[in-house]
Amino acid sequence: MQHLGSLPLMAQPGEKWLYNHSGDVLGILIERVTGKSLGTFLRERIFEPLGMKDTAFNVPASQFYRMPTSYSFNHATNKLEVYDPAGRDSSWALPPPFESGAGGLVSTVDDYFAFLRMMLNKGRLGPKQILSRANVEMMTSDQLTPQQREGAEFFFGTHSSWGLGLGVCIHRGEVYQTPGRFGWDGGTGTSAYADPVEGLIGILMTQRLMDSPEPPRIFTDFWTQAYAAAE
Incomplete structure (x- = not known):
């Protein structure tokens, strides 16, 4: 954080959206506030309550x-x-030398499904309220202005924006791009989204890295077929 703080700003605070670095800083702040490692905090507060036994660093x-x-x-x-x-x-x-708040977890389809079910249900899974309804609604709603998204078309195209820690669909350019749909595509070849409008969760895990932020054909085919099959 000292080295990061010594660098010149790429934009004034609130002027532009930048990927990744804020998540790393947030992970460090969580460790300092709780006195626990980020992995321990996530396990105790999120993974164990949701039964995510196969998710860790x-x-x-x-x-x-x-x-x-x-x-x-x-x-x-x-x-x-x-x-x-x-x-x-x-x-x-x-164990990694640095537990990143921006990425690096290993998981399974079942664990990811439990997490997205909780998010789709406004923070609750069964009898357990993991996150407040208000927090989930903020996380899964567009938090950027059009001006803040300028220059980030590399990530968002014309159909997406950013909530708090994940992508949010704001425009329907394809059959599966329902406004309000939230999730993200992982660089190692994963795609996972939840759709509150359709009541749908989809998770695709492949063994091939993405070549660019533009989703590969297998992603678009998967989501097109998933939405075509939705009632």
Whole structure:
């Protein structure tokens, strides 16, 4: 944080939206306020109450056998290459030196589904109120002005904006881009969104890294078919 604070601003506060760095700073502040590591805080306050037993910043050795290999595509050779190997050689085999508030968790479809069910239900899952209704409504609503989004078309295109920690759809350019739909596409090849209008949750996990913020064909096909099948 000292090094980050010594850098010149890319924009005045509130002028532009910037990806990622605020989440890292938030993770550090959580640790300082609670006196716990970020991983411990998340486990106690979010993961355990939701039954998310397979979500953490690393995978225990007893669970290595469940980890798949992750690939990236080399456009020069037109071939897939190993990005992160499975098992004990994975980047997630050991605790990270820095638990990032902006990313780095490893999880499963079941755990992600539990989290999105809680978010879709305004912070509650079963008898447990994990987040307040007001907080969830703020998190999943557009928090940016058009001026703040300028220059961020790389991430948002013309259909999305940003809530608090996740993307929010604001314009229907495709059948699956329902205004109010929230979630995010992960750079390692995942896509997960919840749609309050349709009452729909979709989670896609692949083993191939995204080549750019533009969603790959498998993402658009998945969501198009999901919405086509929705009643």
